[in-house]
Amino acid sequence: MPERNVVIIGGGLVGSLTACYFAKRGWQVDLYEKRPGKQFCLPTWLSIRSINLAISERGFSALRRLDPTLEKRVKALVIPMHGRMIHSLDGTQTSQAYDVFGKAINSVGRSTLIRVLLDEASQYKNVRMHFNHEFQQADFDAGRADSDLIVGADGAYSRVRQRLMAKVMLNYSQTYIEHGYCEFSMPPRNGDFAISPSHLHIWPRQSFMLIALPNQDKSFTVTLFDQLKTGQDAVEFFRANFPDALDLMGADKVASEYMVNPKGSLMYVKCTPYTYKNRAVVIGDAAHAMVPFYGQGMNCGFEDIEELDKIMLSVARDGMSDDQILRALDTYSSKRTKDASAIVDLALDNYVEMRAKVIDYAYLARKHLEGLLHRVFPKHIIPLYTMVSFTSIPYAAVIGRWQRQSLWLHRAVRTAFAAAAFAVGVASARVLGLRAPSLVEVARLFTKRS
């Protein structure tokens, strides 16, 4: 079996992890990245894009499969966030744990993580890195020895995907949401974190919100999600809506950062298939960009490559024929498009949860009940957030399971109400000396409500 070569377009988080995986399986890897990346030591572009990252189980699982020590090294660099801290308008802070067993998602700097992964990739002798190289065009069918396979890990505005679109009948959609984002920073206070570092902070204001994630240097990255208007007086806006955050950040800083920092747009992408024959595949944001509200963009991208690796190994252990690659890519595409579509939808839904539902009583009551049940039946009742963030249950299966669970939960709540009503009825009847209601009568009362 001849040596196989793969060209990876995009040296971001997903691209660099993909390089490691292919290298580990013995492929000759060429990684192309359009930005400069001299020596991998803090290239300037690493600070351009942010929205803090939160790495959770799916991300760790992919690192672990590649190399258990890599997972450990990354874990040493993160800040665990065990729950949400809700900031109300009067400054009250309320903690909401992510998981009844104390599991956490983990704040990590994009630049920190990407340096670790590029470093890791450079340890492989069969990885060649090419910075300052922009992907323009590719003849997917050329089949030259230096590119048996092209992997597009070139992000939401992927050019590889654009080429794919010209080659296959690609069902594709891109949708912008009406809100954009702007980043600010909250400096340390007296040498320490200004607010709890073990929480993801949220200032939910129904139609918009502010969030903050901790950084290693004890600062916070603060992000405003809203329909951003140009010329808006940011300080006035913060004073009216996030007065405690304004105090901690400083009016001057808020004003200048709102002026200087770019306003990003938020977009999600779905497409199917992900592949062209045995020649090309898109992965990560190039395949399924999502809004950042579930903290799953990178985790899903990492899981992509773990899934692809599993499928490739199940198809052929040593060396791969063209036909085996074709089968592996087909299998990958038909399974993964469904899972990615599910998390793209969940991420969109979670925006409403973060900015509004977290202060809704019915939501909190259900969350509490689900948490209790999860504690008693940890394998059978699993809250949605836990399934997404702390397990590797396929995203599409998560949605199915959650829908069934909701149905059962509603039934259980109704039964509990009926039982309570029956007990009250019997007791009142005794006290008043009347005929007690029959079980059937009470049951009828409650089944009518459905």
Added chain:
Amino acid sequence: MPERNVVIIGGGLVGSLTACYFAKRGWQVDLYEKRPGKQFCLPTWLSIRSINLAISERGFSALRRLDPTLEKRVKALVIPMHGRMIHSLDGTQTSQAYDVFGKAINSVGRSTLIRVLLDEASQYKNVRMHFNHEFQQADFDAGRADSDLIVGADGAYSRVRQRLMAKVMLNYSQTYIEHGYCEFSMPPRNGDFAISPSHLHIWPRQSFMLIALPNQDKSFTVTLFDQLKTGQDAVEFFRANFPDALDLMGADKVASEYMVNPKGSLMYVKCTPYTYKNRAVVIGDAAHAMVPFYGQGMNCGFEDIEELDKIMLSVARDGMSDDQILRALDTYSSKRTKDASAIVDLALDNYVEMRAKVIDYAYLARKHLEGLLHRVFPKHIIPLYTMVSFTSIPYAAVIGRWQRQSLWLHRAVRTAFAAAAFAVGVASARVLGLRAPSLVEVARLFTKRS
């Protein structure tokens, strides 16, 4: 006010009509078409794409607004089809009129119509045509004197739209349906049409169908819509499903045409917005490609330019400032995206209607009832097909109106049933000497069913 210049990309049906409209309003027009088009006399590319065209009210309206004699000249070239002719498996033919007042849609050859329109455009001194010119790139912001405005009329795979996507936050989706198509021809028989020329012929077979539209030379263009399999024995397939068509087309011809003729795919496109500042707009298939099952693709494209012209004139009668163009394009985009989205959906739904519902009794009963009511209340009850094909009611309004109409129709049918039941009840009660049911009792019986 300086003279305005427009660059139109795409010299197809919509592009050439657009050229006429801008020329009529005094703009300097440059029309670019990638295919050769020497002297407009039967350029070879005109025969490449077909799916026969059916022009109806919206298309005629746009021609009429430009020049009433143009409408007349086109009307002389079409073959009116007053209804569907349904071919059942045993060869029975059943005619279903399109309209109770005898209105018709009109079969016209793509090459015939495009020649008329290119000819028309060439009559304007301020139109320059550039064939063999392919659009590659454009700096929408350049604002050179030779292109105040760029109109992308370059079809479903529009490159202008691709540029637009790089400039604005474009919500975009393209979706392929599972079926493709393949064209055949049915020659004249004894010097005349082999089947009725005043019908659109359909062989509805639930999950697939064959259709035929008449041509001026007394042949028919026959199109198979199905999940086309390669290596399929077309003659066997026709013998099993369309035996009468096979007889009229000839087995040899079917076999060779299935082998030689390309198999097309079917795709629809939605996007919003259609415009970039006051600089660019997409129109026709470039903005809203649709599946061909409502025969509205071209009609909608023609209506696009009529709408744009109306809006431009309402904004400014003589000469236009940049700001006026901006306002006109914004208005056009926000209105037209909704209407186009509606007809894209209707066209998709109509595939099920054509291949399956036309032989469904409930569908036929409703159609009959709607037709009767339309005859009595021609302004108040208008069947869906009539609104789409024989009026200029905006497509989005058509859907709203049709939904309200369906609701009323259901209520009316229920009331009619209730009245009949009441009459039968009273009559039976008399005969049997029992208490007659009250109106309320009968009404209750029927309102429960909803």
